[in-house]
Amino acid sequence: KSIVQPDVKPKKKLKLATCSLAGCFGCHMSFLDMDERLIELLERVELSRSPLNDIKTCAPDCDLGLIEGAVCNTENIAVLRHFRESCKIIIAVGSCAINGGVPSLRNNIDVKDCLDEAYLNGIGLVNPKVPIDKELPYLLEKVYPIHEVIKVDYFLPGCPPPADAFWKILNDLLDGKEPELPYDLLHFD
Numbered sequence: 001k002s003i004v005q006p007d008v009k010p011k012k013k014l015k016l017a018t019c020s021l022a023g024c025f026g027c028h029m030s031f032l033d034m035d036e037r038l039i040e041l042l043e044r045v046e047l048s049r050s051p052l053n054d055i056k057t058c059a060p061d062c063d064l065g066l067i068e069g070a071v072c073n074t075e076n077i078a079v080l081r082h083f084r085e086s087c088k089i090i091i092a093v094g095s096c097a098i099n100g101g102v103p104s105l106r107n108n109i110d111v112k113d114c115l116d117e118a119y120l121n122g123i124g125l126v127n128p129k130v131p132i133d134k135e136l137p138y139l140l141e142k143v144y145p146i147h148e149v150i151k152v153d154y155f156l157p158g159c160p161p162p163a164d165a166f167w168k169i170l171n172d173l174l175d176g177k178e179p180e181l182p183y184d185l186l187h188f189d
């Protein structure tokens with residue numbers, strides 16, 4: 001007696017990429033705070049480039065890109081533009097990505113003064129020297145939120161956004177719905 005298999009094809013997983021520009025990784029930590037829900041999420045998404053799996057290249061056909069951190073150097077700009085080219089939907093995650101956050105506190109200080117303070121005048125420095133190497137990206141004069149460099153589709157506020165907010169926005173998008181977050185997940189605004 002033959003067994004008839006039901007004609008149910010597994011749903012295609014969406015590709016999700018994440019990265020941190022000038023950020024503290026706190027937003028990624030909050031993403032991980034989804035805890036056991038991450039297993040459920042990974043049934044619906046496949047991770048592309050992310051510090052969570054250490055894959056360094058973004059797949060060209062990503063569906064979702066989560067960006068933590070502000071734009072403070074030339075490498076950040078290149079990464080951001082690559083994410084925009086590779087991902088259908090870009091989400092700015094956290095205060096640094098949305099409005100510059102903590103990294104932008106240097107915007108009223110000359111870049112040279114920042115470098116001198118960090119590398120020449122700091123307490124306890126041995127052989128003080130400002131690092132210069134062709135491998136190092138150039139600092140920008142100012143720190144920018146990501147929407148000033150690329151088009152952003154959604155903004156997830158917070159420092160960091162709570163895990164429940166990640167869960168809600170990702171599930172709404174995975175369900176093909178316009179994300180709607182209740183006020184208690186947006187209380188940093």
Ligand code: SF4
Binds near residue numbers: 068069
């Ligand atoms: Fe860190 Fe807050 Fe910036 Fe996220 S928004 S990268 S938690 S400082």
